[in-house]
Amino acid sequence: MIGDPVRHSLSPLILNAAFAARGLDWVFVAFPVVAGDARRALDGMRALGIEGLSVTMPHKGEVADLVDVLSPDAEALAAVNCVVREGELLRGHNTDGAGFVAGLRAETGFDPAGRACAVVGAGGAARAVVLALAREGAAEVVVVNRTRATAEQAAALAGEAGRVGVAGDISGADLVVNATPVGMAAAAREGQDVLRTPFDPSLLRPEQVVADLVYVPLVTPLVEEARARGATALNGVPMLVHQAAAALTLWTGEPAPVSAMSVAATRTITKA
Numbered sequence: 001m002i003g004d005p006v007r008h009s010l011s012p013l014i015l016n017a018a019f020a021a022r023g024l025d026w027v028f029v030a031f032p033v034v035a036g037d038a039r040r041a042l043d044g045m046r047a048l049g050i051e052g053l054s055v056t057m058p059h060k061g062e063v064a065d066l067v068d069v070l071s072p073d074a075e076a077l078a079a080v081n082c083v084v085r086e087g088e089l090l091r092g093h094n095t096d097g098a099g100f101v102a103g104l105r106a107e108t109g110f111d112p113a114g115r116a117c118a119v120v121g122a123g124g125a126a127r128a129v130v131l132a133l134a135r136e137g138a139a140e141v142v143v144v145n146r147t148r149a150t151a152e153q154a155a156a157l158a159g160e161a162g163r164v165g166v167a168g169d170i171s172g173a174d175l176v177v178n179a180t181p182v183g184m185a186a187a188a189r190e191g192q193d194v195l196r197t198p199f200d201p202s203l204l205r206p207e208q209v210v211a212d213l214v215y216v217p218l219v220t221p222l223v224e225e226a227r228a229r230g231a232t233a234l235n236g237v238p239m240l241v242h243q244a245a246a247a248l249t250l251w252t253g254e255p256a257p258v259s260a261m262s263v264a265a266t267r268t269i270t271k272a
């Protein structure tokens with residue numbers, strides 16, 4: 001894995017737990033790589049014969065420009081979170097959106113096809129979720145974000161189904177996704193986000209599914225508020241686990257041991 005910072009990433013724990021559970025002779029290591037050094041890191045991957053690479057901030061966009069081939073999702077998002085080495089060729093994927101949908105399905109049984117969805121936020125995670133919901137046949141994907149220009153770019157990823165909305169649109173959605181960092185324990189500790197929830201929780205209804213992409217704390221303020229209103233709510237662990245599971249399968253060709261990965265993630269977050 002390359003990124004900066006990567007010291008506190010859960011990915012090594014989750015993926016090494018997965019390799020152990022499957023009895024695979026693989027190891028996952030996080031390398032701190034500063035902005036601008038992604039090209040040298042990919043050269044190193046080739047030279048060292050590293051089979052796969054996870055890519056996180058700030059390299060996802062640069063790696064999309066540097067690999068030899070892009071998957072359709074990585075191309076649409078212009079962002080790579082997973083590289084597979086195929087001999088001399090490096091193929092860039094983006095497993096975030098598919099990971100989100102797989103986690104949502106596994107935890108709640110929610111099928112986006114024909115449903116109205118609201119995504120709050122318009123950054124890298126929101127874009128991946130918007131694209132994935134549209135690919136799954138969502139009837140509508142409304143993007144609600146404090147900055148209109150980025151909301152428009154994100155909504156465009158959903159084609160005809162996408163539009164920019166306002167907070168009031170949250171009430172009309174079957175699925176509500178928080179893709180902002182509001183509610184993160186670290187941000188709260190550093191005083192970055194004075195808001196407890198990314199929008200007024202009185203907008204939520206009991207019939208809705210509410211997915212917070214934040215996973216520290218495990219019960220985020222939004223998850224707590226949604227459950228108090230009778231909605232079905234999940235945190236960001238399922239997405240975290242399923243995007244890593246998809247990467248593991250791309251690298252090894254093996255099915256991923258999702259429950260061992262979830263246990264590793266949840267245990268580590270609980271102890272932190």
Ligand code: NAP
Nearest residue numbers: 121122123124125126146147150179180181213236239240
């Ligand atoms: P990002 O690219 O920095 O985007 C952040 C988005 O949140 C932007 O749209 C930003 O609005 C909005 N935002 C930030 N602070 C806000 C605030 N105080 N109030 C309202 N809106 C705010 O970040 P990202 O990579 O998309 O990540 C977003 C969140 O998802 C993070 O908490 C991250 O940990 C989580 N995440 C989880 C997973 C997972 O596997 N569960 C994967 C990826 C990300 P502007 O456009 O106005 O700046």
